[in-house]
Amino acid sequence: MTTAIVWFRRDLRLADNPALVAAAGAHERVIPLYIHAPDEEGEWAPGAASRWWLHHSLEALDRGLRRHKGALQVAIAHERAPTGGEGSLEVLRKVIKETGASAVYFNLLYDPAIRKRDAKVRKALEADGLDVASFNANLWCDPWEIATKEDEPYRVFTPFWRNLRTRIDEHAALDEPTPLRLDALKKPVSIDSLGLLPELDWAKGFHEWTPGEEGAQEMLSLFADDAVGHYSEGRDLPARHGTSRLSPHLHFGEISPRQVAERLRAHFARRKNAPDLEPYLRQLGWREFGHHLLWHFPDTPKKNFNKKFDAFKWAKRDAHALRRWKQGKTGIPIVDAGMRELWATGWMHNRVRMLVASLLTKNLRQHWLLGEKWFWDTLVDADLANNAMGWQWVAGSGADAAPYFRIFNPVTQSEKFDPDGAYIRRWVPELRDAPGKLVHAPWEDEAYLKASGYPKPIVDLKATREQALLAYQKSKS
Structure with missing residues (x-):
């Protein structure tokens, strides 16, 4: 019987999760693992509001996994691992040793510090004899898949979007894998022990949000039922809920742009006078453009692009x-x-x-x-x-x-x-x-x-x- 680790990061959902689907299809048992390692993100470790969301999103993912008679396995990576290696790498090696896992699956992130960390982890695990597989879960296309005719990265949005727009329907969203046979660690830590919530309850006003996969789908339903029909004019009116408000759900990977586009098209497939979805899809394109820029120009969070x-x-x-x-x-x-x-x-x-x-x-x-x-x-x-x-x-x-x-x-x-x-x-x-x-x-x-x-x-x-x-x-x- 083979066992695989699915290393959750900012892909906190069960549906349309390529790493989870691939692991569940190739192995008898899956260990859903979240490693808390903010120090590995350098100076861009999650801020206070993001930590609040992350806490509740992890709880939501755990509830989803419990439907499959399992639970999210949580571990903490120390800033300086005992052997001098990366904290996440040390955690993965310990879990591999404890469970006998033979493979590690994860979905890609594009932040510069995380890219470097992931490359080191992958190289080390493959040297250990592990199978390592990574996937694109949160963009329509990986940044290296789209380029100008001169094979250069796009610097202007409109031609980028013209290229991307021809590709966004290429792949259908993946269903939640079932059956999903989950394994567990002997001593996982609790989500509460990560200390993500503020000591002073300044987040009382955050009650309007429902972090997690279910909350993301509910927000998308509200958007599809109302605001998307008036998006072109309503998106500029701050007194109205004229936007999708999906941005935090997309950031934490509780929903994918592929799911959003597919769900909206299906919602209006048989309706007369269906709204034009292009203005909203174009906004999702701007999100994608930002990630492609970060991949090609990793200094943009700190230095002038121009x-x-x-x-x-x-x-x-x-x-x-x-x-x-x-x-x-x-x-x-x-x-x-x-x-x-x-x-x-x-x-x-x-x-x-x-x-x-x-x-x-x-x-x-x-x-x-x-x-x-x-x-x-x-x-x-x-x-x-x-x-x-x-x-x-x-x-x-x-x-x-x-x-x-x-x-x-x-x-x-x-x-x-x-x-x-x-x-x-x-x-x-x-x-x-x-x-x-x-x-x-x-x-x-x-x-x-x-x-x-x-x-x-x-x-x-x-x-x-x-x-x-x-x-x-x-x-x-």
Whole structure:
């Protein structure tokens, strides 16, 4: 009887899990193993909000495995393994020795530190005589499968998407393997012992999320039943649930883009006047583009993708301004609403993400790295590829980025996309009773502003826009 280890990482689901399906099909017994090894992710170990999600996602996966009369086996990798090897490698070797497993299966991740770790682990295990197999579970195509006619990685999204779009229907999503015969360790550790939850319960507002495979499918059903039909216009309105809100589920691999596309097509297959799914599929394409960029350009989370931006003169780090930005006390209503939504729920509407990033990097001229790191700690969907791509896009230094002269005006943006101020009124209670357009720019009535208790704007939007443009022009010359 042969036994295989399935090494779970950010593929926390049972359906459409290629590593699990392959292991279950080739071996009599499967050990579903999660190794907690945040130190192996370098400076990009999961932030606080991601750890909260991970805890609940692991519990959900464990419940799914118990339907198969087994359980998720959890182990902790020490930062410095006794033999001087990688922590995860040492754990795998111990499990192999204890169980007699002859193979290790896992799904690929594309973060630079994890790629290096996985390569070392694979080489060592194969030298030990183990069979090692890896699979693509979380993208439509692996990054090395798509290239320009010159065999170069794409740097612009539109031609990338044209290429990818022809391939997204090539493979069907895999069913959950059954029967699934599971094996267990003698002394697995508990999920609670990983210490992922905060000591202070700052995550009370996260109750609207349901981490796990079942929660991902429920969120997709809600999207299919309503928002997808109005996605083109609804996705820009922060007061509405006009987006899929699947980003954290996709990040933790509780659902795959292949499952999402397949389920949406099936949902509307026999309906007349079915909505156009292309705008949403294109957004999933942007997610994929970010992962392909990270694979080909692994320095993008820390360095300007466009090296011309190395000459740009950022303002000196302003701790006071940065603190007000983080706390949602900039005096710019739409920005403060977004930052408060982020702190309360671990998520922020994508349109508002662009606005808060523009204020930080352009009006305040603080380096995009400062915003990237704050989002990394506070977003439940903090994803290295897409977080870096998003911040560099707004700053103007990234691939296919917004032009340097695109500086979002948060007042006109909120008037356009939150016209009655519903989003602002929800997250900025000081302005709940603001009359008319004052909800977007309360400083236009000094008496009202003083009475409301809301702070004055941290910057003059017009003046700082001009200063930013001047700085960009100097860096170009």
